[in-house]
Amino acid sequence: MLYPARLPTLARVAAPPAIAQLVRWFWVPQWEIQPGRSSRQHVIPFPACNLVVEGAAVELAGPSTLASYRDLRGTGWAVGALLRPAAVPHFTADPGALRDRSTVVDAPDLVAVVREAGPEAAPDAFAEWLAATVPPPSREALLANEMAGLIDADHEIRTVEDAAGRLGVSVRTLQRLAARYVGLPPLAMIRRRRLQEAAARLRADPSVTLADMAADLGYSDHAHLANEFRTVLGLTLGSYRRSS
Known part of the structure; x- marks a missing residue:
């Protein structure tokens, strides 16, 4: 969340061990916005797919290349699962086709169990549905999980070659995964x-200082970080610092 203080309510729930290879965590937003008003939520999405239940619909949101936002109105809640790579092939054969967009998933049984559970118990109901629906991941799928976890956790990884070397695979294998x-x-x-x-x-x-931060994160200079920040988020570093 780019502006977490502006979010009405957001709970993040760790996935239980039975589906830890399928889901990184569940997230449950709840909101109650005054009539005639809205609350805009800005997000830098994780490089991953999310399976989301809201109302009577289930959507698979693909990986995003840009920042995104959602305008909340009225009263409501939703529950989403931040999917690990191993779970993705069960829902789509081509996640790249879902970049920056979403698609409807036909899963009325998931809607039923989640809505019956309510927002507090929704992650548990969602987890049980996934455990019963998604088959155990293959060895390759687990390697994809390891790839994503490594890139996210090891801040010394700054190039594709770094990631491939740490994983012990070729660059081509990493790209295919x-x-x-x-x-x-x-x-x-x-x-x-x-x-x-x-x-x-x-x-x-x-x-x-922006120069120190750019160096710590592995950017060649402050200008490189500023340009990428502006390109992806549509914000300058200075304006974000002031507004956040």
């Missing part, structure tokens, strides 16, 4: 992690 299980190139995954970290640091430490 990312295409089938994520829908984005591995370099885009690395860049997204760096942008998320840059935004988090600007919020947490307004005094940090």
Whole structure:
């Protein structure tokens, strides 16, 4: 979330062990907006797919290449699962075709169990549905999980070659895993992690110098970070620092 203080309510729930290879976490937003008003939520999405239940619909949101936003109105709630790469092929054979868009998933049984559970128990009901619906991941799918986890957690990884070397596979294998299980190139995954970290640091430490932050995150210089931030988020580093 680019502006977490503006979010009405958001709960993040860890996936239970039985489906930990399928889901990173569940997220449950709840909102109650005054009539005639709206609350715009800006997000730098993770380089991953989300399976979302809201009202009577289930949507699979593909990986995003840009920042996105959602205008909340009225009263409501939803529950989403941030899918690990291993779960993705069960819902789409081509996650790359879903970049920056979503598609409806025909899963009335999932809607039924989630709505019956209500927002507090929705993650548990969602988890039980996934455990009963999605088959155990293959060895390749688990390797894709390892790839995504490595890129997200190891901030020393700054190139595709770095990631391939840490995983012990070729660059071509890494690219193939990312295409089938994520829908984005591995370099885009690395860049997204760096942008998320840059935004988090600007919020947490307004005094940090932009040049120091760029160097810490592996950018060639401050201008490189500023250009990527503006291209993806539509914001300058200075304007985001002031507004957040």
